[in-house]
Amino acid sequence: MTAKSKTTVIDGKTQRLNPKTTDLDFFGIPGATFITLTLPLFILFLQIGCTPESCTVAGVLNIDWSAEMTKLRAMPLFDINVFGVYLTWFFSLAACDLILPGPVAEGVVLRDGKTRLKYNLNGKTVMTTLAVILAARWVQTGGAMPELVFCYDHYVQIATSAIVWSFIVATYVYVASFTHDCILSVGGNSGNPIFDWFIGRELNPRIGSFDIKYFCEMRPGLLLWAVLNLAMAHHEYITKGFVSLPMALVVLMEIYYVVEGNWEEYGAIHMMDITTDGFGFMLAFGDLAWVPFVYTVQARYLSTRTIEYPLWYAGIIVTLFATGYYIFRASNNEKNAFKHGDAPHLRYIENDKGNKLIVSGWWGAARHVNYLGDWLISWAWCLATGYESIFPYFFVAYFGVLLVHREMRDDHKCALKYKELWVQYKKAVPSAIIPGIY
Incomplete structure (x- = not known):
C-alpha cells in the first residue's frame, strides 16, 4: 500500500493520511523559485560585500560596483578541499549525534494518531565534546588555532559549500520520500516537484533512527554559527592583540543563544519546524546555510574595523x-x-x-x-x-x-x-x- 492510499481517523472521521496540498505557501511555485534562486546569492553578497570600505553607510551608497564585480570574478567561490572540510564537519557531528548519550524523548503524536517519534537529546554532550576539543586545541597550539584561521580565511568558500550541500540534502530527502511509505507534510504534497522539493515532501525524513530534519535544525548550522563567531573574535585577537568590547558582547550573547538552545532542546521537538513543516530546500538551506552565514553578520562586520x-x-x-x-x-x-x-x-x-x-x-x-x-x-x-x-x-x-x-x-x-x-x-x-x- 502506498502512502497516498493510507487513511487515518481524525476527529472521528476517516480521512486520507496524506491529503493533497492545494494551498501553496510562499506564493506557490513562483515564490519557491524566486527564494531558491535569490537567497543563496544574497548570502554571498553579504559575505563578499562586507569589507572595511563597503560596510558603512557612505560605502554602501558610493560603492564601486565595477571594482566589486572584478573582485567577485577573481574570488574562488567554491573550493573542493573546503567542501571536503565542510562535509567532515557535517558527518562528524552526525556521528556524534548517533554515538553520544543523551535522554530520549518522544515527540508529538503524528497525523496517523499513534506514532510518536523518539529523539536522542544529546545536545549537552555534543556541545561539551566540541568545547573540550576547541579548548584542547587552544592549549596545544598556544592560541594559534589554525582551525579558526581557516574558517576566517575561507569564510566565503565555506558558505558556498553549505549552500551546495543544502541543495544536495534537499534533493536526497525529496527523492527518498518516494521510496518508502511515510507521512508527508500537509504543505508539501502538491504533486509539483519544484514546490514539493522546496517546501519539503516528507514530514520526518529519517535514516533508521537518525532524524535528518531534527539534526540539521539543531546541530551543524547552529554550532557552525558559534564556531564562525569564535573565528571572528580570534582574527581580531591575532591582528590587534585584543578582543574588543563590542566583539566580546556579540560573540558571548550569540554563543549563549546557541548553547542555551541546545541545552534546552526538548522544546525544539514541539516547534512548528519539527511538528508541521516538511523537510525540503527551505529548511535545509535555512538550517545549513542561512543561519551560520547570516547570523554571523554582526561578528564579521566587527572583525573588519575598530568600534568603541x-x-x-x-x-x-x-x-x-x-x-x-x-x-x-x-x-x-x-x-x-x-x-x-x-x-x-x-x-x-x-x-x-x-x-x-x-x-x-x-x-x-x-x-x-x-x-x-x-x-x-x-x-x-x-x-x-x-x-x-x-x-x-x-x-x-x-x-x-x-x-x-x-x-x-x-x-x-x-x-x-x-x-x-x-x-x-x-x-x-x-x-x-x-x-x-x-
Whole structure:
C-alpha cells in the first residue's frame, strides 16, 4: 500500500493520511523559485560585500560596483578541499549525534494518531565534546588555532559549500520520500516537484533512527554559527592583540543563544519546524546555510574595523538581551509546564475534543509572546555593533519579518486545527506578538 492510499481517523472521521496540498505557501511555485534562486546569492553578497570600505553607510551608497564585480570574478567561490572540510564537519557531528548519550524523548503524536517519534537529546554532550576539543586545541597550539584561521580565511568558500550541500540534502530527502511509505507534510504534497522539493515532501525524513530534519535544525548550522563567531573574535585577537568590547558582547550573547538552545532542546521537538513543516530546500538551506552565514553578520562586520562605545551603552545592550531572553525562556517554560500538567494556576479555554489553549500568564499577553523575546534579542545583537553603519542592522529587520510571517503561518494552521476554539482564543488574546500593539 502506498502512502497516498493510507487513511487515518481524525476527529472521528476517516480521512486520507496524506491529503493533497492545494494551498501553496510562499506564493506557490513562483515564490519557491524566486527564494531558491535569490537567497543563496544574497548570502554571498553579504559575505563578499562586507569589507572595511563597503560596510558603512557612505560605502554602501558610493560603492564601486565595477571594482566589486572584478573582485567577485577573481574570488574562488567554491573550493573542493573546503567542501571536503565542510562535509567532515557535517558527518562528524552526525556521528556524534548517533554515538553520544543523551535522554530520549518522544515527540508529538503524528497525523496517523499513534506514532510518536523518539529523539536522542544529546545536545549537552555534543556541545561539551566540541568545547573540550576547541579548548584542547587552544592549549596545544598556544592560541594559534589554525582551525579558526581557516574558517576566517575561507569564510566565503565555506558558505558556498553549505549552500551546495543544502541543495544536495534537499534533493536526497525529496527523492527518498518516494521510496518508502511515510507521512508527508500537509504543505508539501502538491504533486509539483519544484514546490514539493522546496517546501519539503516528507514530514520526518529519517535514516533508521537518525532524524535528518531534527539534526540539521539543531546541530551543524547552529554550532557552525558559534564556531564562525569564535573565528571572528580570534582574527581580531591575532591582528590587534585584543578582543574588543563590542566583539566580546556579540560573540558571548550569540554563543549563549546557541548553547542555551541546545541545552534546552526538548522544546525544539514541539516547534512548528519539527511538528508541521516538511523537510525540503527551505529548511535545509535555512538550517545549513542561512543561519551560520547570516547570523554571523554582526561578528564579521566587527572583525573588519575598530568600534568603541561607553560602558553605559554596553550595559543597555546586556539589559536588553537579558530582558528578551527572560521573555523568550519564561514563556516557553510556562507552555511546557502547562503541557505536562505542572501549571494549575494558568487559565485556559477548551473544546469538546480536549484541546486546550492558555489565556493567562505569558500566553494571555500575546499569542506568540516568545517571538517578542526573540526580536528583542536580535536588537541587542545589532546594537552591539555600534552606530556607524546600517549594514549589520539588516538582521533585525529581516528577523522581524521572519517572526511576523511565522506568526501568520501558525495562525492559519491553528485556525484549521482548532476551528471555533481558535476564534474564541483570538478574542481572549487579541495581540499576536507585542501585547497591546500587534
